[in-house]
Amino acid sequence: MILIGLTGSLATGKSTVSNLLRSPPYALPIIDADLLAHRAVQPGTYGYRQILAKFGPTTPDLLQPLDPTVPLGGGGGGVGTNAERHIDRAALGRRVFGDGEAKRRDRNALNGIVHPLVRLAMARELLYHFVRGRWAVVLDIPLLYESALDVLVSVVLMVAVSSPSVQMRRLRRRDPALSAAEAQDRVGSQMGVEEKVARTRARDACRGKVLLNDGGRGDLEREVARAMGEVRAEAGGPLWGWWLLGSPVGAAGAGAWEVYLGWRARRRWEEERRRERTRL
Numbered sequence: 001m002i003l004i005g006l007t008g009s010l011a012t013g014k015s016t017v018s019n020l021l022r023s024p025p026y027a028l029p030i031i032d033a034d035l036l037a038h039r040a041v042q043p044g045t046y047g048y049r050q051i052l053a054k055f056g057p058t059t060p061d062l063l064q065p066l067d068p069t070v071p072l073g074g075g076g077g078g079v080g081t082n083a084e085r086h087i088d089r090a091a092l093g094r095r096v097f098g099d100g101e102a103k104r105r106d107r108n109a110l111n112g113i114v115h116p117l118v119r120l121a122m123a124r125e126l127l128y129h130f131v132r133g134r135w136a137v138v139l140d141i142p143l144l145y146e147s148a149l150d151v152l153v154s155v156v157l158m159v160a161v162s163s164p165s166v167q168m169r170r171l172r173r174r175d176p177a178l179s180a181a182e183a184q185d186r187v188g189s190q191m192g193v194e195e196k197v198a199r200t201r202a203r204d205a206c207r208g209k210v211l212l213n214d215g216g217r218g219d220l221e222r223e224v225a226r227a228m229g230e231v232r233a234e235a236g237g238p239l240w241g242w243w244l245l246g247s248p249v250g251a252a253g254a255g256a257w258e259v260y261l262g263w264r265a266r267r268r269w270e271e272e273r274r275r276e277r278t279r280l
């Protein structure tokens, strides 16, 4: 089973691409890290309790306001009742996105709570798709490079726009509630588009593909078709997948080889960057 890591920067078009890959002719299963991260902090979960313990005492607006139409503690204690109020994602976002030591510390603390839970949920979903004999699975992970998960995937599809102003315009149009400063804080909390593109290009051509999303949706569809045509052509045939399914040792060996190739690409990129820095 091929693991395709789909990544990009904020509002560059990952969800648009994942919707294309989910639909025919690709019809691939998508594991969405943002969705898993949301599920991991639903009321009643371990993640929810951890966030309340860490941020609750210093973030007065951390929980959504009480709904006066629901009786206190009512609704059988299920999700969305006043028994346990949902986390206010916008308030938590204001707390962790942006520059400065305090924000960075808070962001790391939040990542430290949520990321292990997301990885666990991902592993569970991957196992499910592997057992079902799927030839490929898409891991939609905005922070693929930041959290070093690039070493685990066979192919990276990186959705990029060339101009920061296009990225900002699309972000503001999609999320009008975000102020310009909040939008900038969010973009600045991630690795830049250029660095992600450079890292993707440092992988072998068959393992790293940049999808430029500067034009219209038709152009993006063609970029996806081109990249997926290459991925299909470079993948082993269906017999290879079925052989791996029947051979746990073979599957473990193939997995270890993929991780080695991913690790080697990451190291190559880090060395290139070190050389560039010493040249400056």
Ligand SMILES: CC(C)(COP(=O)(O)OP(=O)(O)OC[C@H]1O[C@@H](n2cnc3c(N)ncnc32)[C@H](O)[C@@H]1O)[C@@H](O)C(=O)NCCC(=O)NCCS
Pocket (backbone or CB within 6 Å): 009, 010, 033, 034, 037, 089, 090, 092, 093, 096, 107, 110, 111, 114, 115, 118, 141, 142, 143, 186, 189, 190
């Ligand atoms: C801070 C939170 C509550 C804000 O929620 P909100 O609904 O406003 O945003 P949403 O979750 O839809 O994320 C939107 C985008 O923000 C970016 N983003 C989210 N978390 C982070 C982070 N910790 N660092 C950098 N960028 C991030 C990603 O590009 C993501 O696609 C939420 O993003 C969160 O819990 N983040 C921590 C978990 C995480 O890292 N998620 C990303 C995938 S694992």
Ligand SMILES: Nc1ncnc2c1ncn2[C@@H]1O[C@H](COP(=O)(O)OP(=O)(O)OP(=O)(O)O)[C@@H](O)[C@H]1O
Pocket (backbone or CB within 6 Å): 008, 009, 010, 011, 012, 013, 014, 015, 016, 017, 142, 170, 171, 173, 174, 213, 214, 215, 216, 217, 220
């Ligand atoms: N080629 C395009 N032309 C015009 N608008 C586009 C194009 N591609 C995407 N968009 C729009 O830009 C916005 C951001 O796209 P999308 O939600 O796919 O990005 P994303 O990378 O998934 O964002 P996030 O990182 O916030 O999850 C959406 O409103 C989308 O409809």
